[in-house]
Amino acid sequence: MISITGLTKSYGSREVLKDVDLRILPGEVVAIIGPSGAGKSTLLRCINMLEVPDSGRIHVDGRQVFYTPNSRGKLGVLDQFRLTWLRREISMVFQQFNLWPHRTVLDNLLEGPVISKREKRAVAEPRALEKLRSVGLEEKADAYPADLSGGQQQRVAICRALMMEPKAILFDEPTSALDPELVNEVLDIMAKLAKTGMTMVIVTHEMKFAREVADRVIFMEHGGIVAEGPPDEVFQHPRLRVYASHLSH
Amino acid sequence: MNIPEPGSVAAEYFPIFLNGALTTLGIVAAAIVCATVLGYVIATLRLSRIRALRIFAAAYVWFFRGLPLMLSLFFFYYTKPFGLTLDAFSAGLIAMSLNSASFFSEIIRAGLKSVNTGHLEAADSVGMNPLQKFLRVTGPEGIRLMTPPYINNCIIMLKESAQISVITVPDLMLQGQKAYNSTYNVMETLGVVAAMYLAMTSLLMALQIIIEKKTGRKMGTTKSLRETVGSMA
Numbered sequence: 326m327i328s329i330t331g332l333t334k335s336y337g338s339r340e341v342l343k344d345v346d347l348r349i350l351p352g353e354v355v356a357i358i359g360p361s362g363a364g365k366s367t368l369l370r371c372i373n374m375l376e377v378p379d380s381g382r383i384h385v386d387g388r389q390v391f392y393t394p395n396s397r398g399k400l401g402v403l404d405q406f407r408l409t410w411l412r413r414e415i416s417m418v419f420q421q422f423n424l425w426p427h428r429t430v431l432d433n434l435l436e437g438p439v440i441s442k443r444e445k446r447a448v449a450e451p452r453a454l455e456k457l458r459s460v461g462l463e464e465k466a467d468a469y470p471a472d473l474s475g476g477q478q479q480r481v482a483i484c485r486a487l488m489m490e491p492k493a494i495l496f497d498e499p500t501s502a503l504d505p506e507l508v509n510e511v512l513d514i515m516a517k518l519a520k521t522g523m524t525m526v527i528v529t530h531e532m533k534f535a536r537e538v539a540d541r542v543i544f545m546e547h548g549g550i551v552a553e554g555p556p557d558e559v560f561q562h563p564r565l566r567v568y569a570s571h572l573s574h
Numbered sequence: 575m576n577i578p579e580p581g582s583v584a585a586e587y588f589p590i591f592l593n594g595a596l597t598t599l600g601i602v603a604a605a606i607v608c609a610t611v612l613g614y615v616i617a618t619l620r621l622s623r624i625r626a627l628r629i630f631a632a633a634y635v636w637f638f639r640g641l642p643l644m645l646s647l648f649f650f651y652y653t654k655p656f657g658l659t660l661d662a663f664s665a666g667l668i669a670m671s672l673n674s675a676s677f678f679s680e681i682i683r684a685g686l687k688s689v690n691t692g693h694l695e696a697a698d699s700v701g702m703n704p705l706q707k708f709l710r711v712t713g714p715e716g717i718r719l720m721t722p723p724y725i726n727n728c729i730i731m732l733k734e735s736a737q738i739s740v741i742t743v744p745d746l747m748l749q750g751q752k753a754y755n756s757t758y759n760v761m762e763t764l765g766v767v768a769a770m771y772l773a774m775t776s777l778l779m780a781l782q783i784i785i786e787k788k789t790g791r792k793m794g795t796t797k798s799l800r801e802t803v804g805s806m807a
Contacts, residue, residue: 373698373699375695375698375699395623396623397623402704405698405703405704406703406704409701409702409703410701411701412698412699412700412701412702413700413701416699416700417695417696417699419692419695419696419699421692423690423692423693423695423696424696425693425696425697425710425711426693426715427714427715427718427789436697436700436710437700437701437702440700440702440706440710441700441701441702441706442701485696485700486699488700489700489701
């Protein structure tokens with residue numbers, strides 16, 4: 326589904342990703358864990374080119390992603406036009422939700438299919454309402470994001486990602502900005518989504534969630550992958566045990 | 575000495591004032607359009623990745639923001655710039671546009687910069703191209719942030735347009751002055767002119783309230799947003 330080879334990325338003299346290889350299979354749920362600054366989010370954001378790598382090859386669904394970073398390490402305007410296909414296949418859920426504040430919940434969901442994929446509103450709207458129903462937010466369709474709690478906003482953001490009918494969804498620390506009592510409502514939805522066979526790549530600090538829901542865990546440190554494999558195996562890795570013991574304090 | 579009946583001077587000059595007001599409105603409206611377009615160009619140059627363009631834009635702002643409008647007016651009207659002989663209206667329009675563009679470019683730059691990066695990335699993440707991003711996210715969010723300082727500046731332009739009377743553009747100020755000079759009746763000449771200026775600026779203020787209501791209210795405008803807007807105004 327997603328295949329990455331030899332990915333490197335630096336900010337100035339700081340190497341954030343050092344020659345990373347990663348393969349994600351269709352339907353797989355992969356959790357990327359590790360300390361802050363390990364390059365987890367950067368790796369995730371490179372997959373849909375929100376960050377542009379310095380070098381390395383990325384294939385999505387067998388199609389190679391061609392890119393050239395501009396001087397700010399982002400995508401140039403021409404590449405942004407050229408790579409809309411990539412963003413339509415791989416959706417993203419952000420730490421800060423990033424719902425558009427000037428649009429209602431329903432319009433947030435419709436923006437992708439209607440504007441980007443040129444679907445008819447009448448076709449997309451019932452689908453959007455059904456997505457909202459599935460996360461228990463049907464009655465919030467006409468509300469604005471500012472009227473929702475963080476947990477509700479993130480559930481809407483997950484719906485927005487699903488509206489693209491993507492081949493995979495990237496989650497960038499989806500619960501890190503939430504109050505503790507709101508974390509579970511988002512994790513529950515993600516766990517349900519995992520059961521439907523959606524391909525998911527999740528950067529998270531929720532160890533319990535990674536352990537229980539992920540098919541595979543990737544542990545990163547200092548811009549490289551230190552360990553990867555089934556959760557039970559990876560959680561026995563000495564480096565990860567050191568890291569996890571810091572977390573539980 | 576015959577003392578005219580109260581109100582008769584105002585009544586006599588009213589059509590002339592109305593004409594002047596139309597000239598004022600016309601030149602200000604045209605200058606706002608030109609200054610906005612030019613200001614947008616300058617703002618994008620200022621945010622450009624190419625150093626030379628950034629320097630050019632900064633120099634433009636430094637130059638025109640730092641010069642009195644009156645001086646630019648004199649320059650374009652009396653010196654025949656680049657061998658062009660300009661009529662008073664064109665000279666006034668050019669001077670006002672160039673002058674105001676420097677202010678607008680700063681407002682637009684601040685507006686473009688304060689559009690939330692996360693909201694733009696969200697637009698990226700659903701596969702919008704740069705044009706769609708501009709129309710669907712940058713535009714709506716930017717307008718909301720820019721409206722108060724933008725309208726503020728339009729009001730300043732409208733008032734400062736009185737200076738074009740000095741280069742003989744027959745605007746509201748010039749008509750008022752002429753009427754005053756021939757009648758020496760302050761209240762019925764300058765008083766009426768003042769009321770007309772106030773009516774025009776009130777119109778702009780009403781416009782601001784409408785735009786703010788349309789773009790802000792339904793979002794449950796947050797405190798941080800107001801602070802951003804406040805610091806820009």
